Structures are given as C-alpha cells and as structure tokens.
Amino acid sequence: MRLTDEEKAMLDGAEGPAVAAAMDLLVRYGDALGAERLCETRNVAGTMTQPSPVKAKLVREGGWAKSFSVINLDCDDDIEIPPMRVPTCQLQHGFGDDALGVVPYPPQMVELQGDAESFFGGRGVNILATCTPYQVGNLPVRGEHCAWMESSAVVYCNSVLGARTNCEGTASTGAAALTGRIPYWGNHLPGNRHGTHLIESRVPVDGFLDWGMFGYFVGDLVQEARPVVVGDLRRPDLGDLKHFGAAAASSGGVEIYHLPGTTPEAPTPEAAFGGGRVPEPVVYGERERRRVYETLNNQGTSTDVDFVLLGCPHASLDQIARAARALEGRKLNPGTELWIMTPRALRGVADRSGYTRVIEEAGGRVLTDSCPAMSRSAPAGTRVFATDSAKQAHYLPAILGIEAWFGTLEECVDAAVTGRWRGDLRTVEAAR
Amino acid sequence: MTIQLRGRGIVPGYAEGEALVSHETISGWGGIDPATGTIIERRHELFGVCFTGKVLVFPGAKGSSGWSGFFQSTRLLGTAPLAMVFTTMTTKAALGAVVTRVPAMSEFDRDPVDVIRTGDWVVVAADQGLLTVTPSS
Numbered sequence: 001m002r003l004t005d006e007e008k009a010m011l012d013g014a015e016g017p018a019v020a021a022a023m024d025l026l027v028r029y030g031d032a033l034g035a036e037r038l039c040e041t042r043n044v045a046g047t048m049t050q051p052s053p054v055k056a057k058l059v060r061e062g063g064w065a066k067s068f069s070v071i072n073l074d075c076d077d078d079i080e081i082p083p084m085r086v087p088t089c090q091l092q093h094g095f096g097d098d099a100l101g102v103v104p105y106p107p108q109m110v111e112l113q114g115d116a117e118s119f120f121g122g123r124g125v126n127i128l129a130t131c132t133p134y135q136v137g138n139l140p141v142r143g144e145h146c147a148w149m150e151s152s153a154v155v156y157c158n159s160v161l162g163a164r165t166n167c168e169g170t171a172s173t174g175a176a177a178l179t180g181r182i183p184y185w186g187n188h189l190p191g192n193r194h195g196t197h198l199i200e201s202r203v204p205v206d207g208f209l210d211w212g213m214f215g216y217f218v219g220d221l222v223q224e225a226r227p228v229v230v231g232d233l234r235r236p237d238l239g240d241l242k243h244f245g246a247a248a249a250s251s252g253g254v255e256i257y258h259l260p261g262t263t264p265e266a267p268t269p270e271a272a273f274g275g276g277r278v279p280e281p282v283v284y285g286e287r288e289r290r291r292v293y294e295t296l297n298n299q300g301t302s303t304d305v306d307f308v309l310l311g312c313p314h315a316s317l318d319q320i321a322r323a324a325r326a327l328e329g330r331k332l333n334p335g336t337e338l339w340i341m342t343p344r345a346l347r348g349v350a351d352r353s354g355y356t357r358v359i360e361e362a363g364g365r366v367l368t369d370s371c372p373a374m375s376r377s378a379p380a381g382t383r384v385f386a387t388d389s390a391k392q393a394h395y396l397p398a399i400l401g402i403e404a405w406f407g408t409l410e411e412c413v414d415a416a417v418t419g420r421w422r423g424d425l426r427t428v429e430a431a432r
Numbered sequence: 433m434t435i436q437l438r439g440r441g442i443v444p445g446y447a448e449g450e451a452l453v454s455h456e457t458i459s460g461w462g463g464i465d466p467a468t469g470t471i472i473e474r475r476h477e478l479f480g481v482c483f484t485g486k487v488l489v490f491p492g493a494k495g496s497s498g499w500s501g502f503f504q505s506t507r508l509l510g511t512a513p514l515a516m517v518f519t520t521m522t523t524k525a526a527l528g529a530v531v532t533r534v535p536a537m538s539e540f541d542r543d544p545v546d547v548i549r550t551g552d553w554v555v556v557a558a559d560q561g562l563l564t565v566t567p568s569s
Contacts, residue, residue, distance in 0.1 A: 032526040169500035
C-alpha cells in the first residue's frame with residue numbers, strides 16, 4: 001500500500017504510540033484487502049464502550065486505555081490513548097442506567113459501561129449509543145468517506161445518503177478514529193457502487209411490514225451483491241428504508257442498494273447500473289411475498305406471547321408516536337411485556353411530546369442504548385416474542401433460544417394487549 | 433499425492449495442520465462462541481463443531497460487522513483456528529484474519545472449498561501464496 005508522507009510519519013510514531021499502532025493496523029488491514037492506498041475520513045462510527053467479559057478483564061489489568069489498545073487497535077502494548085483525531089461516535093452498546101430494574105441485565109455491566117462513557121467521552125467520542133446514528137446527529141453528506149460499523153447503518157449510509165463506507169469492524173473504526181484514515185477499497189470506489197441485480201415488485205410495497213419483507217427477499221436473493229429495486233413501490237419514509245436495509249443486511253450482506261427516483265445515486269434505472277445494460281428483472285410477486293412471510297413466521301408454535309419488541313433498528317419518532325396511538329387507553333396483558341428501543345436523544349423528544357407517558361400508562365417501556373440481541377437480555381422467562389422487525393425475527397430466536405412472530409406494529413400491540421398472536425398476512429392485505 | 437493452489441497471502445506466515453471445511457459462510461456475532469471456539473449457529477452444517485487449532489476453510493464471512501471482533505476474541509481466549517483459508521474477500525473476513533493474527537490466504541486459482549476436505553493435511557505458506565493439500569485418504 002502506498003502511504004502519504006503524513007501517513008508514514010504517523011506510522012513512524014511522530015504523533016505518539018497510539019496513532020502509530022492505529023496506522024500499523026490500517027496498513028495490515030489494507031494489505032489484506034489488497035487496497036492501493038488509504039483515504040481521508042472525518043466520520044467514524046464504531047464501538048468501544050460496550051462491556052464484555054474479555055473487556056472487563058482488560059480494564060482490570062490496565063483500564064479502558066488497555067481495552068482500547070487491545071480491542072480497537074489490535075495492539076498489545078500499554079499506551080496512552082489521545083483524543084480522537086476526527087469526529088467519532090459510539091454505536092449501540094449495552095443497556096444503561098435507565099434500564100436498571102426493568103431489564104434483567106447485570107448492574108455491574110451498567111456501571112462498567114458508565115466508566116467507559118466517561119473515558120471515551122473525554123477523548124471526543126460522541127456517545128450516541130444507537131444503531132441509527134443518522135437519526136440523532138450524525139448525518140453524512142453525499143460522497144463523504146465514512147468508516148462505519150453496524151450493517152443496518154452501513155447500508156443506510158451508502159444507499160439512502162449516498163455517503164461511502166464499507167462494513168467496518170471494531171479495530172478498523174478504532175484505528176480510523178485516531179488517524180482519520182481508512183482503506184480506499186470496496187464501496188469507496190465509485191465504480192464499485194453500481195447495481196448488479198434488478199428486482200421488480202409486482203405487488204404493492206407500502207408501509208413498514210412490506211418494506212421489511214421486500215428487504216428480506218432481496219437480501220436472500222443477492223447476498224453480498226448490489227440490488228436495484230423497481231416496481232409497485234409506494235413512496236418510502238425513513239422508517240421504511242431503515243427497515244428495508246436492515247432486513248437485506250440480515251438475510252444477505254447487502255451494503256448498498258438503489259431505488260431509482262428515490263436514492264441519490266439512481267435518478268433512473270440506467271443510472272443505477274452505471275449507464276450500462278439494465279438486466280432482466282427477478283420478480284417479487286404474491287407467491288414470493290407469502291414465502292418470506294412464512295419464513296419469518298416459521299419459528300413459532302405457541303401463540304401465547306410474553307414479550308413484544310419494537311424498534312429494531314432503533315425506532316424513529318414516527319414509530320414511537322404510532323405505538324403510542326395504538327396503545328392509548330389500553331392495558332398490556334399481565335403476562336406480556338412491551339419494549340420500544342430508541343436512541344436516548346429521541347427518547348427525550350418522546351418524553352416531551354407525551355408519547356412515553358401514554359406507552360408507560362399502558363404498561364409498556366421506552367428503552368434506549370441497546371436491544372435484546374446486543375445485550376442478550378429479554379424479560380425473565382420469555383419463551384415467545386413478537387416483533388415488527390424482520391432483522392430481530394431473524395436473529396433473536398438463535399441468540400436467546402425463543403420462538404418468534406413477525407407482523408405489523410398494530411398486530412404486535414394487539415399481542416401485547418391480549419397475550420395472543422393473531423397476526424395474518426391476509427388481514428394485512430385486506431386492510432390496504 | 434498432493435494438490436497445490438495458488439492464492440494471495442492475506443496475513444503473512446506459515447502454518448500446517450488438519451483442515452476443517454465449511455461449505456456455508458460463517459457468522460461471527462451470533463455464529464461462533466469465542467469461549468469454546470465452536471460454531472453455534474443452529475442451522476449451520478458445522479453446528480457444535482470446534483475450529484480451534486484447525487485450518488479453517490470457508491467460503492467467506494456473513495452477518496454482523498462484529499465478525500472481526502468475535503474472531504479476535506478467539507485469539508485472546510486461546511481458541512483461535514490455526515490458519516484461515518477463504519474464497520471470497522470482504523472487509524469482515526480481511527479484518528477478522530488480521531486481528532486473529534493467524535496465517536491467512538484468499539483469492540485462489542481454484543475454490544479451496546471445492547478442493548479441500550475436512551481432515552486433509554494443509555500447508556499454508558502465505559508469504560509464497562501457496563497452499564499445499566495432502567488428502568487424508
């Protein structure tokens with residue numbers, strides 16, 4: 001890999017041992033990829049604060065500096081950690097103190113994470129604590145080179161915002177934060193961003209459930225490739241595209257898609273394919289939609305629901321408001337809990353707008369920072385859960401060993417109130 | 433009789449040992465348990481199988497961006513594979529191999545997942561870009 005003089009100086013220790021270690025990791029990583037050079041970035045989204053048994057041991061040995069050195073720089077030396085060189089944010093992590101007494105999550109982990117927030121906040125890390133940094137203060141501009149983790153955020157960043165990031169990891173984001181560099185490879189190169197597959201929906205894709213199912217179909221079909229989606233697509237909003245991308249990055253590894261007429265790099269289908277030939281479409285019709293619905297709903301046998309989870313990826317204000325409307329004047333079934341996950345900054349707005357009060361009066365909870373999958377925590381004794389998120393229905397049964405149902409927000413709220421799953425795709429279709 | 437594959441060294445170094453071949457891509461987060469070095473994804477062909485000390489041969493990485501962090505943990509907990517040999521290059525697999533700090537190769541003239549079988553003896557010479565396979569039977 002070719003380094004600039006400034007990058008060579010960083011590698012040689014001109015800016016201290018931590019920056020040298022960061023540059024060393026980037027060189028090893030760039031060489032592994034086969035990248036020719038690094039590019040400059042001023043936008044890093046990574047993870048350093050979430051506690052784990054391995055980190056707890058490192059912190060006992062040498063504080064959070066030791067943890068950052070080993071985990072985020074892949075360096076074995078005891079070194080001081082300077083302030084981050086470029087704007088950096090913390091993605092979702094463990095539960096915070098607002099979950100104490102609600103979520104069965106170890107209080108010592110909450111305390112450890114609080115220490116980490118002080119340490120890294122003091123070094124310029126914005127503790128956004130969400131999988132959706134683009135909702136709360138980190139909105140990259142078109143063409144901006146970013147170094148982001150979190151598959152659902154990566155696909156949103158590339159596709160909806162037209163910024164450029166690969167699916168980075170814990171060490172590459174740590175190194176990027178201290179150097180302002182990341183390998184110029186993959187999605188950073190304009191020629192690697194054009195579509196590879198055309199998928200045409202012959203059924204209306206309208207609303208959160210539809211966009212999630214369509215994303216799940218598209219990801220399973222193309223795996224790591226770059227889909228262009230057309231057809232009977234009704235105008236999506238932030239929540240719809242958040243859900244679509246997260247689903248496509250769960251059933252497959254989609255990091256960028258194009259929605260001609262909506263996403264910024266695809267004014268037309270031809271442009272989405274880089275001016276090249278537009279391939280024959282793969283069709284998403286009634287049969288395909290039914291199959292996706294059945295796949296997401298084949299992990300449940302009991303219709304007794306004891307946990308309802310909304311907000312994966314972290315809920316938008318619109319989703320919280322809709323949940324509040326659906327819960328207004330109702331009470332949850334005594335044996336069922338309902339959690340809505342959202343960034344803490346949006347939780348503040350939900351509090352001021354009265355949504356949180358309505359949800360809590362019904363017996364539900366608005367929680368922040370984490371999710372059941374990240375923290376491996378659901379209400380004690382949960383056997384069957386329901387969700388409106390294709391991603392959470394995909395991951396949580398394996399992570400927690402529980403059954404799952406997938407449906408609309410309204411069906412999930414109905415399950416929370418009655419304790420029974422009564423979701424049905426035909427009912428959803430009939431209500432269109 | 434041995435079979436030779438030409439590829440690119442991803443992480444420099446030399447290792448030789450027994451192959452463990454996965455025909456399916458591997459998840460890090462939600463896919464492996466670093467404490468025991470085993471595959472924990474329920475529907476995976478290698479569910480419950482330990483990769484510690486093996487030359488792990490697989491098509492590529494899938495799933496969460498936590499992939500590299502989970503494989504880094506196998507090094508820290510002493511459960512890492514001996515070497516990594518994979519078909520498709522991605523940021524997850526490249527960074528994962530780097531932080532696992534084991535010899536790694538990819539970008540071969542033939543797909544290693546088709547050529548190598550579990551139990552074969554594999555010599556990984558990453559600096560030379562050469563993989564030598566001695567079939568077990």
